[in-house]
Amino acid sequence: MWDVIVVGAGPAGCTAAALLSRAGLRVTLLDKSAAPPPKVCGEYLSPGCLPILDGIGLLSSLRDAGARPLNGMVIHTAGGRTLEATYPRDGGIQGLPARGLAIRRALLDPLLLDTAIKQGAEFAPNFQVSDLVWKDGRVAGVRGRRRGQMINHRARLVIGADGRNSAVARRMGTVQPHPWLDKIALVGYFAGVERSGAVGEIFLGRDLYGILNPITPELTNIGLVVNRRDFAATADLTRLFLETAATVPGLRNRLARARAVQPPRCLGPLAYRSRRLAARGALLIGDAAGFLDPFTGEGIYAALRSAEIAVECVVSFLLTDCTAPADPQDFPLAWRREFLPKWRFCAKLQYAVRHPALAECLVSHLARHPALLSRLMAGVGDLIPARELAWHRLLFRR
Numbered sequence: 254m255w256d257v258i259v260v261g262a263g264p265a266g267c268t269a270a271a272l273l274s275r276a277g278l279r280v281t282l283l284d285k286s287a288a289p290p291p292k293v294c295g296e297y298l299s300p301g302c303l304p305i306l307d308g309i310g311l312l313s314s315l316r317d318a319g320a321r322p323l324n325g326m327v328i329h330t331a332g333g334r335t336l337e338a339t340y341p342r343d344g345g346i347q348g349l350p351a352r353g354l355a356i357r358r359a360l361l362d363p364l365l366l367d368t369a370i371k372q373g374a375e376f377a378p379n380f381q382v383s384d385l386v387w388k389d390g391r392v393a394g395v396r397g398r399r400r401g402q403m404i405n406h407r408a409r410l411v412i413g414a415d416g417r418n419s420a421v422a423r424r425m426g427t428v429q430p431h432p433w434l435d436k437i438a439l440v441g442y443f444a445g446v447e448r449s450g451a452v453g454e455i456f457l458g459r460d461l462y463g464i465l466n467p468i469t470p471e472l473t474n475i476g477l478v479v480n481r482r483d484f485a486a487t488a489d490l491t492r493l494f495l496e497t498a499a500t501v502p503g504l505r506n507r508l509a510r511a512r513a514v515q516p517p518r519c520l521g522p523l524a525y526r527s528r529r530l531a532a533r534g535a536l537l538i539g540d541a542a543g544f545l546d547p548f549t550g551e552g553i554y555a556a557l558r559s560a561e562i563a564v565e566c567v568v569s570f571l572l573t574d575c576t577a578p579a580d581p582q583d584f585p586l587a588w589r590r591e592f593l594p595k596w597r598f599c600a601k602l603q604y605a606v607r608h609p610a611l612a613e614c615l616v617s618h619l620a621r622h623p624a625l626l627s628r629l630m631a632g633v634g635d636l637i638p639a640r641e642l643a644w645h646r647l648l649f650r651r
């Protein structure tokens with residue numbers, strides 16, 4: 254009998270397991286893989302991630318592992334405008350300027366798992382959760398397969414951190430696609446890409462976009478996000494990637510001398526949301542709760558921050574009453590308060606991506622109003638609450 258079972262050893266699950274173990278709770282962290290599996294990801298961490306990673310003692314290890322600071326973003330519109338946007342000078346940790354980070358998931362995820370284990374969580378690899386164990390109308394544990402054997406684990410709380418296609422989310426209720434965002438991403442590593450320095454770059458095309466992240470001195474992570482209806486499945490994803498990238502004005506030139514280091518990977522549909530975020534004895538964090546789009550790159554922030562919120566909601570109960578099952582009824586409201594404003598804002602940005610004339614107007618407006626641009630970067634970088642990113646404030650308040 255565990256205090257907490259965390260399903261999924263990605264950023265969300267490892268952060269929750271580290272924080273709960275540090276508080277003195279008995280935590281097991283289950284993952285269907287032997288070690289964190291490769292992820293389709295732009296590998297950009299927003300500045301808001303840094304204080305959370307610092308809080309679990311990981312930031313210096315990430316820097317030692319080669320994480321590269323990013324000063325901001327450069328946006329290139331389909332009409333040829335360029336907008337350079339840096340993160341706020343005073344928004345970083347220890348009074349330093351705010352920075353994002355570029356780091357390969359192949360480095361980040363194992364370091365997060367090490368942190369959870371060092372804090373006392375027990376890691377159970379190769380355990381694929383297939384079902385929840387219910388007792389008296391509440392979740393009392395999980396059922397899954399390890400080395401061909403079906404095993405039940407029981408706990409006072411189950412945290413579903415098993416990413417998109419979450420088994421825990423599906424067993425708790427329905428997972429809904431976004432009403433109008435229906436996109437697919439192609440992500441690959443390229444060498445020989447022409448780059449602009451320590452910044453992420455977004456290239457807007459006609460209802461599609463590309464993101465370029467200078468992940469190591471030689472390698473560039475490039476993601477293309479296209480409508481699913483425009484995506485023609487093919488065995489040669491490198492060719493499809495280069496053909497699609499060639500339709501995005503600025504990106505075409507950057508790839509003139511590039512070569513794919515490994516074939517791009519494809520993932521979609523991207524946007525969905527779990528309707529039920531908590532049940533008696535269980536809750537969902539990270540991608541298991543939902544995902545919108547990689548445009549503003551806050552998936553890892555949402556994973557880390559939702560883990561923090563979950564722990565804030567349950568830890569004192571779990572520590573005070575040492576046997577009773579947890580009922581995380583405060584969690585859904587806390588989750589919605591934190592993330593829904595950003596989702597609404599990002600959905601509107603997606604509307605602008607869909608309408609290039611609107612994107613041109615927005616970019617030229619922001620270029621004329623640096624204070625607004627700085628506020629936008631603080632919000633997009635997860636440094637200020639997303640509710641302060643309301644469109645009318647961005648457009649009309651200087």
Ligand SMILES: Cc1cc2nc3c(=O)[nH]c(=O)nc-3n(C[C@H](O)[C@H](O)[C@H](O)COP(=O)(O)OP(=O)(O)OC[C@H]3O[C@@H](n4cnc5c(N)ncnc54)[C@H](O)[C@@H]3O)c2cc1C
Nearest residue numbers: 261263264265285295296297382415416438539540552553
């Ligand atoms: C194209 C694309 C680009 C992106 N780019 C960025 C970016 O640049 N920056 C950013 O911040 N975010 C980005 N994201 C989002 C980011 O990758 C995710 O939000 C993040 O990985 C979520 O972390 P997580 O811990 O919730 O889930 P995951 O990282 O997916 O981890 C889930 C874990 O659960 C395990 N698991 C799954 N099912 C089971 C099961 N049944 N039983 C046991 N274990 C299970 C898996 O093995 C995995 O280890 C991008 C997403 C996409 C699609």
